[in-house]
Amino acid sequence: MTIASLRESEAGDAVNATQLTDGIHLVVDALKLNEVEAVYGVVGIPITDLARLAQASGIRFVGFRHESAAGHAAAAAGFLTGKPGICLTVSAPGFLNGLVALANATVNCFPMVQISGSSERHLVDLQRGDYEEMDQLAAARQFAKAAYRVHRAEDIGRGIARAIRTAVSGRPGGVYLDIPAAVLGEVIDADLGAASLWRVVDPAPRQVPDAAALDRAIELLAGAQRPLVVLGKGAAYARADDEIRQFVELTGVPYLPMSMAKGLLPDDHPQSVASTRSLALRRADVVMLVGARLNWLLGHGDAPQWNSGAKFIQVDIASTELDSNQPIAAPLVGDVGSVMRALLERTKPGQIAVPASWRDELSARSADNVAKMAKRLKAAETAHPMKFLGALQAIRDVLRENPRAYVVNEGANALDLARNTIGMQVPRHRLDSGTWGVMGIGLGFAIAAAVESGDPVVAIEGDSAFGFSGMELETICRYGLPIVTVVLNNSGVYRGDAAASAAGDPAPTALRAQHDLMITAFGGKGYRATTPDEVTTALREALALGKPALIDCIIDPADGTESGNIAHLNPKGITVKS
Ligand code: ADP
Ligand code: TPW
Secondary structure (H helix, E strand, O other), X not given: OOHHHHHHHHHOOOOOOOOEEEHHHHHHHHHHHXXXXXXXXXXXXXXXXXXXXXXXXXXXXXXXOOHHHHHHHHHHHHHHHOOOEEEEEOOOHHHHHXXXXXXXXXXXXXXXXXXXXXOOHHHHOOOOOOOOOOOHHHHHHOOOOEEEEOOOHHHHHHHHHHHHHHHHOOOOOEEEEXXXXXXXXXXXXXXXXXXXXXXXXXXXXXXXXXXHHHHHHHHHHHOXXXXXXXXXXXXXXXXXXXXXXXXXXXXXXXXXXXXXXXOXXXXXXXXXXXXXXXXXXXXXXXXXXXXXXXXXXXXXXXXXXXXXXXXXXXXXXXXXHOOOOOOXXXXXXXXXXXXXXXXXXXXXXXXXXXXXXXXXXXXXXXXXXXXXXXXXXXXXXXXXXXXXXXXXXXXXHHHHOOOOOEEEEEOOHHHHHHHHHOOOOOXXXXXXXXXXXXXXXXXXXXXXXXXXXXXXXEEEEEHHHHHHHOOHHHHHHHOOOOEEEEEEEOOEOOOOOOOOOOOOOOOOOEOOOOHHHHHHHOOOEEEEEOOHHHHHHHHHHHHHHOOOEEEEEEEOOOOOOXXXXXXXXXXXXXXXOO
């Protein structure tokens, strides 16, 4: 029986179908067929039964307090597993809350699918005022890599397949899939339903540039006096760790890891120029970007931050990324794994060699910078009240004892200083505010890392940053996840020493909270640390327990720079700071 004839008979006599299914079952069956193991979301009309059924079918459903955090979790799951993370939201407001994360996933090139229930089309489209009325598809379109809507239960399998393929193929991103309540409730013949589902085959196929493109890049590198490789989070996402390491080590080219590419090669690798970043950018004459965009995080490739004569090689899956900021002399459009493998195959032994003068120039500057930093770290060790760097050194040392632990990081100073202080040894173990510099990813990312890996997670949070997803502490405790949230609490956005207004209101940047008390309300363990030693003891104990914990680190309110290291982006105007 075809679906059309089933409908006809439905319209006439009662259907003589012994086996029926519905939209809700079909969504779950399609997800399972595509090996989805976890769904992150918040329930309500019309998706509560969908969450229940997903859980009953063996999919792990993680129920959040806010869709934004659930969405961030799905995005992080996508980055960590290479399969789209799934976020489930209710209509209109729930959908919009999740949309921030979908947009952030798209901007960061993380694969994610937001599946949202939606209200009755015939009411929404005539704007008759339905419960949670909104044209979600139209709203999602501009913030997502793609947006689709399913109108018939028989198309659910197609919709999910299309969403999964779109999320992971080419440049990964966030895909929106709208499933109206009526479709979730639609009943169809079970055999027809089963036949309408399929498993996506090879959703992110390998892509290799041709020999001429490879040779062009190799020759450029071979002729360089001061070559540099920049590794971005696209390189980490590509899971080509061995190929990248081999290429970097075989050629001896110095490399700079962007923040989420840290650990792709261990941060103490002798070819890392993380400690001499500005010199490396300013002087490099041939730069090979691997899964990294020349966006604001790299000063758009502009002089004087960069050498104005620098030539760029760019390895990227998205051809339209190339030439977006600087001329790309040697484009290598393809997936990082295939490109690096092909480069390794075609580079002749000794063809790319790094002049000793360049290595020496970098290591001399690096020694200077490391010495300067060592001085700052030493001073912070004993400073009281505790400084960011005092707490961060303690965290760094405990993390060295736990190299498998994931690190999540957001804030301004909390982000900049932790990124520079805490080395990563393992790929894809650092998750942070990313391309947008967004606050609110913290606990969602941490939950995804714990759920997807089962390994411990340390979320290093500015006190303002923490507040954006702080209620997810309850989620962490409810699911008993091995996450230690470390709040670097300097009582403010950026810093906590601004005076109150003349009328007695707190300054716009002021905050006040004792965060360790929060987690105890949910059954987790709270610690308060006022010295680096107390941070060490608390973090060691919390990681050993493997249970939800929060350490409120009391930091000097006068420590911290407004806007961290991107203060230059603040508009100047004529206002004078009080
Ligand atoms: P970062 O912020 O670390 O510099 P970006 O997010 O700016 O990194 O850049 C990531 C780049 O990686 C994007 O341009 C994206 O198209 C690209 N990318 C993502 N996955 C792959 C892949 N598998 N192969 C090649 N390029 C990829
Ligand atoms: C969604 C603006 C950037 S950084 C930051 C805010 C509010 C918090 C900085 O204070 P914090 O860290 O976390 O206490 P620290 O170490 O400097 O004291 N809303 C969103 N995203 C961004 N980026 C902001 C606001 C912002």
